[in-house]
Amino acid sequence: MSENKLQTLAVLVENEAGVLSQISRLFSRKGYNIESLAVGTTHDPTISRITIEVNADDDRAELLCNQLRKMIPVYSVKLLSHNNSIRRELVLIKVKAEDTIVRNEVLQIAGVFRASVIDVSVDTLTIAVIGEEEKVNAIFDLLKQHGILEMVRTGVIAIERGARMITEETKEKDEFDFGKSVI
Amino acid sequence: MKKTGAEILIECLNEQGVDTIFGYPGGTILNVYDALYKNEGKIQHVLTSHEQGAAHAADGYARSTGKVGVCFATSGPGATNLISGIATAYMDSSPVVFISCNVAENLIGKDSFQEVDTTGITSPITKCNFLISDVNKLADTVREAFAIARSGRPGPVLIDMLKNVTAEKAEYKFLPVEKHAQSGKLADLLKRASHDLKAPEVDQSDIDKLVDMIKDSERPFIICGGGVVRSRADKEFKTFAEKVDGPVAITVMGAGGIPGRHPLATGMIGMHGTQASNIAADQCDLLISVGCRFSDRVALNPASFAKNAKIVHIDIDRSEINKNVETDHHIIGDAKKVLQLVNKGLRKQSHQEWKDHVFTYPIETVYDEDDSKLTPKQVLSTIAKLAPQDTIVSTDVGQHQMWAIQHFHFDYPGQLLTSGGFGTMGFGLGAAIGAKVSHPDKTVVHITGDGSFRMNCNELATEEHYKLPIITVIFDNKTLGMVRQWQTLIYDKRYAETDLHRGPDFVKLAEAYGLKGKRVTNVKELKAVLKQALKGDVGYVIDCVIDTDEMVRPMVSGGSHITNFLAI
Numbered sequence: 001m002s003e004n005k006l007q008t009l010a011v012l013v014e015n016e017a018g019v020l021s022q023i024s025r026l027f028s029r030k031g032y033n034i035e036s037l038a039v040g041t042t043h044d045p046t047i048s049r050i051t052i053e054v055n056a057d058d059d060r061a062e063l064l065c066n067q068l069r070k071m072i073p074v075y076s077v078k079l080l081s082h083n084n085s086i087r088r089e090l091v092l093i094k095v096k097a098e099d100t101i102v103r104n105e106v107l108q109i110a111g112v113f114r115a116s117v118i119d120v121s122v123d124t125l126t127i128a129v130i131g132e133e134e135k136v137n138a139i140f141d142l143l144k145q146h147g148i149l150e151m152v153r154t155g156v157i158a159i160e161r162g163a164r165m166i167t168e169e170t171k172e173k174d175e176f177d178f179g180k181s182v183i
Numbered sequence: 184m185k186k187t188g189a190e191i192l193i194e195c196l197n198e199q200g201v202d203t204i205f206g207y208p209g210g211t212i213l214n215v216y217d218a219l220y221k222n223e224g225k226i227q228h229v230l231t232s233h234e235q236g237a238a239h240a241a242d243g244y245a246r247s248t249g250k251v252g253v254c255f256a257t258s259g260p261g262a263t264n265l266i267s268g269i270a271t272a273y274m275d276s277s278p279v280v281f282i283s284c285n286v287a288e289n290l291i292g293k294d295s296f297q298e299v300d301t302t303g304i305t306s307p308i309t310k311c312n313f314l315i316s317d318v319n320k321l322a323d324t325v326r327e328a329f330a331i332a333r334s335g336r337p338g339p340v341l342i343d344m345l346k347n348v349t350a351e352k353a354e355y356k357f358l359p360v361e362k363h364a365q366s367g368k369l370a371d372l373l374k375r376a377s378h379d380l381k382a383p384e385v386d387q388s389d390i391d392k393l394v395d396m397i398k399d400s401e402r403p404f405i406i407c408g409g410g411v412v413r414s415r416a417d418k419e420f421k422t423f424a425e426k427v428d429g430p431v432a433i434t435v436m437g438a439g440g441i442p443g444r445h446p447l448a449t450g451m452i453g454m455h456g457t458q459a460s461n462i463a464a465d466q467c468d469l470l471i472s473v474g475c476r477f478s479d480r481v482a483l484n485p486a487s488f489a490k491n492a493k494i495v496h497i498d499i500d501r502s503e504i505n506k507n508v509e510t511d512h513h514i515i516g517d518a519k520k521v522l523q524l525v526n527k528g529l530r531k532q533s534h535q536e537w538k539d540h541v542f543t544y545p546i547e548t549v550y551d552e553d554d555s556k557l558t559p560k561q562v563l564s565t566i567a568k569l570a571p572q573d574t575i576v577s578t579d580v581g582q583h584q585m586w587a588i589q590h591f592h593f594d595y596p597g598q599l600l601t602s603g604g605f606g607t608m609g610f611g612l613g614a615a616i617g618a619k620v621s622h623p624d625k626t627v628v629h630i631t632g633d634g635s636f637r638m639n640c641n642e643l644a645t646e647e648h649y650k651l652p653i654i655t656v657i658f659d660n661k662t663l664g665m666v667r668q669w670q671t672l673i674y675d676k677r678y679a680e681t682d683l684h685r686g687p688d689f690v691k692l693a694e695a696y697g698l699k700g701k702r703v704t705n706v707k708e709l710k711a712v713l714k715q716a717l718k719g720d721v722g723y724v725i726d727c728v729i730d731t732d733e734m735v736r737p738m739v740s741g742g743s744h745i746t747n748f749l750a751i
């Protein structure tokens with residue numbers, strides 16, 4: 001068995017009530033904690049795309065994908081490797097910034113990470129940063145010393161590099177469609 | 184024409200040609216029952232004693248006919264009483280459409296009387312489920328539900344309707360089943376699978392590869408799984424096995440996929456597999472599984488299973504591939520279609536020496552038998568001898584279930600109705616009712632244990648009311664035999680809570696329900712009662728007294744290597 005690592009699953013599903021809960025329940029049923037989850041509609045409003053991150057070894061991740069592929073409301077599933085995909089997350093961080101020195105420092109950090117200040121109050125600054133986990137973690141570590149009041153992340157979204165697509169017709173996809181055939 | 188939701192539902196069942204519904208009414212489903220009443224008996228409704236019985240009956244109907252079973256229940260406890268039945272159907276890929284109602288929209292989410300999240304609870308045990316809150320979507324969803332239940336890898340589908348939907352009106356137009364795939368959600372589903380209204384095709388190169396592997400094999404071995412039974416591929420399977428000319432084992436679900444006494448049949452494989460089957464699996468150089476998912480009861484230890492063989496997995500469900508056992512080749516498709524294609528490309532092989540070797544090992548367990556007492560095998564052989572050859576047998580779960588599969592020798596798909604995957608005690612009587620309703624001319628025998636029978640014997644009332652002369656045969660060992668067997672072999676004879684020296688008197692119980700009951704202690708008595716029971720005038724409960732310490736043999740304990748027999 002290979003070692004556990006953070007696996008990224010991209011899942012196209014029917015945009016219908018109850019589908020998201022069915023998907024997330026599958027993970028809890030198999031004993032996996034979802035580390036990150038992002039959902040939204042695609043260019044086709046009847047289809048949603050879910051990006052899920054879980055800690056699993058490669059074999060288990062493949063099994064999870066197969067269990068997802070088997071579900072009727074699921075169109076396609078792809079395991080995205082860190083090398084072959086572009087990954088982004090949006091994080092909003094509210095920091096305590098009561099005196100000018102701290103304020104300036106926070107603004108400086110934001111500048112270095114190309115984060116934007118999206119809200120200012122007398123005592124706080126709210127910063128938005130977009131990036132991969134490494135970048136988000138780095139800015140988080142630096143801001144921590146000034147006292148983070150609140151933080152919210154969208155969860156990672158990911159897309160494959162180059163011309164390859166999640167909807168690709170493969171032999172494997174055909175094989176899964178067999179079990180879900182309706183004639 | 185505008186119709187109420189309840190009427191549309193009944194019309195949709197008529198479209199599907201549904202002839203029987205098993206169910207139980209209640210507050211939220213009243214409109215549906217009213218519509219059924221007004222439908223003037225075009226569809227027969229069987230009122231069971233308990234929703235679990237209805238669920239098993241619909242499942243038994245589906246397994247024995249190959250058609251989709253239908254089951255109704257009301258909200259709350261009605262729906263939750265279905266759960267064991269739905270899970271049983273799910274684990275054994277049985278096509279049943281369950282229809283429940285829920286409280287009206289204005290009461291949802293308020294912990295209203297008999298409100299429960301039915302779709303939430305059943306999501307892990309259905310192939311798909313639907314909550315209907317818009318009457319305009321009802322007809323389309325019912326059509327989709329039936330198509331999903333019956334095609335691909337079959338399975339249960341649940342539709343939960345809000346009570347207000349059953350009263351609200353929508354436009355309904357009759358649509359024959361052949362046209363369903365061209366309209367609504369089904370058309371969308373098909374398009375996205377790029378099937379464009381034709382059934383998917385098996386990949387010919389996968390077939391060719393299997394044919395080559397068979398030609399190269401000296402010691403081929405075949406497993407007949409539930410997929411053969413579900414797809415009614417018994418003829419194709421028999422031809423295939425004869426062409427391969429290798430020994431064939433059945434799984435619990437595969438019983439009936441090949442005639443039980445076929446010269447290539449080695450009996451069951453796995454935990455209670457025969458020596459011939461288990462040893463063949465261990466020594467073969469090519470193992471071909473048709474519609475079997477290598478469950479822990481079959482493969483036992485996945486790492487050492489068929490370690491000398493190339494494993495080929497034929498299945499309709501791609502997610503089964505490499506799930507339990509690593510395979511060398513797989514073919515995805517309906518068993519019937521795949522086997523037709525393989526048979527076309529395969530010339531008859533011959534493996535006399537290998538067969539001779541495998542058949543030196545026993546294909547059936549031998550017991551000490553005399554006329555003074557009844558052994559499990561005697562009970563089964565006596566039934567098999569006296570009952571018509573096409574008798575349908577349902578079982579409950581435990582030793583009697585394994586004995587039935589070992590000694591009855593099933594000949595065709597749908598002849599054995601048993602809960603293989605979920606192991607649901609209490610399945611048998613409901614399933615027998617479903618089978619007898621759909622096969623009034625066939626003899627239906629329900630094989631049970633004294634523990635299992637106690638669970639759902641309330642359905643004797645259903646059996647009596649609808650005049651379904653089922654023959655219940657209790658293997659009365661005064662214990663939860665299968666659990667006791669584990670306690671004997673693995674727990675040093677510490678018999679915790681498995682003793683069943685307690686009531687009721689099953690003979691009197693049968694009589695109380697208006698049926699005939701008889702206790703027997705030897706073959707002669709059994710024969711006499713069976714002859715009466717087989718006349719089929721009235722339901723019978725035959726209480727066969729057997730030894731408490733009788734065991735199912737052979738046995739390999741869970742997770743061990745397949746030839747590591749704990750008892751032979």
Ligand SMILES: Cc1ncc(C[n+]2csc(CCOP(=O)(O)OP(=O)(O)O)c2C)c(N)n1
Nearest residue numbers: 581582583606608632633634635663664665
């Ligand atoms: C609903 C349910 N509860 C518990 C079990 C666990 N179990 C498996 S076999 C068995 C004993 C069955 O006893 P009986 O019906 O008398 O059959 P026997 O083994 O004696 O033939 C039990 C309790 C089960 N399979 N199903």
